[in-house]
Amino acid sequence: MSEQLVDDTSPEGVTDGRVRRGDRTRRVVLRRAVDVASVEGLEGLSIGRLAGELSISKSGLIAHFGTKEQLQLATIRAARAIFVHSVIEPALESTQGMARLRRLLEAWLEYSCDRRFPGGCFFSRAAHEYAARPGAIRDAIAAVDEEWVGLIAATVAEAQAVGEVRADADPALVAFDLVSYLDSANLRSLLLGTDDVYDQARVAVERRLADAAS
């Protein structure tokens, strides 16, 4: 999952001051774009508003991306990089198996509860926005979601291989249950304006892990 997360946010070894300036503003734009989109949605991302908030020109802004749809796709990639850095990478420090699985789930809950994006989980917001609307944006969002659910399932399978999970457990089913708790806590913490649901999710996660453990 984390093989190439430098698409838009870190061109690295560029010495040319002109393109460095361009990359800097592109980074500034995307940083703001992910925050706005997590609240207003990817459709609510308006070029004029974004340019106004950043005090740059509409034309100068869109020149970096070509079209609005490409700006939206770049925003998704930028959000994915932030997600990987916030949730995935820290968990990779734990040894694979149940320990890493717990780290992943807890990191996700913190990522949501700490409002790493002001509107909660960026992908939960975007997924519901485009789930029923075919197109490149939906495909990109669906791909990230499958990556995430697949990672959880793979980690369950690892724990199974190590003998920490019962042999008759289906990793895909366990993963389905676990991500369901996370998504539900994310949404309802926003709706209810309280963090209590995160503890409900933690209880649910622990129960599910205990049930699957050998």
Place this chain on the structure above:
Amino acid sequence: MSEQLVDDTSPEGVTDGRVRRGDRTRRVVLRRAVDVASVEGLEGLSIGRLAGELSISKSGLIAHFGTKEQLQLATIRAARAIFVHSVIEPALESTQGMARLRRLLEAWLEYSCDRRFPGGCFFSRAAHEYAARPGAIRDAIAAVDEEWVGLIAATVAEAQAVGEVRADADPALVAFDLVSYLDSANLRSLLLGTDDVYDQARVAVERRLADAAS
């Protein structure tokens, strides 16, 4: 929950042909509005587009609701009436307790899987759209969600009172887990374009109910 679900959709005993005509078009508008909003969102509900699709004038359409926000709120009420009719009422035929709980959950899965709204669950779509945006619409959506989760919790409590659920089970926690499965299946059936996730949700529901049963 179902004490007053006739707000916008059925004025019933009106004899005046003029207001009957108005109620008819209002019903036509809202029927289309809930379908559009379940796909494009409540913000994507545009008056001009709605009027165009129904071959009526923008001004004539909006005159029924006053402002766009009130049209959106009326759309929420109309969607709630459909939800109550599709999911709640059929389940009330079952005896209270575990039987009714199972009917509620299965009815919800069919309501989502059968695409009673073309974009899947109307409220899941709308909730994520407004979860992080304060206002009347968010409040209305949050209220419906609390009604629904509360109904599931109350039904669990009923089953507990009858002795079908273990005394040490927390109805709120059981309800949290159950609605999480439903929401997750709804979203991912749309994202993946397959109905398999509904079976995953059914397995999860059965496991959770078995764990809570006494």
Place this chain on the structure above:
DNA sequence: AAACAACACGAACGATCGTACTATTTTCTT
């Protein structure tokens, strides 16, 4: 110093948005 390249800006475009105001048509009342 001159030529070139990348970025940023301002102005304008057609389109659509929500809304307000003013007829016109339809239906009921008397």
Place this chain on the structure above:
DNA sequence: AAGAAAATAGTACGATCGTTCGTGTTGTTT
């Protein structure tokens, strides 16, 4: 048949949308 009432239609408004084009501005290369 005449008038009131309600629904519908028509028109126009300012604002914002995404996009395009021409022109500076800044940095690099030769």
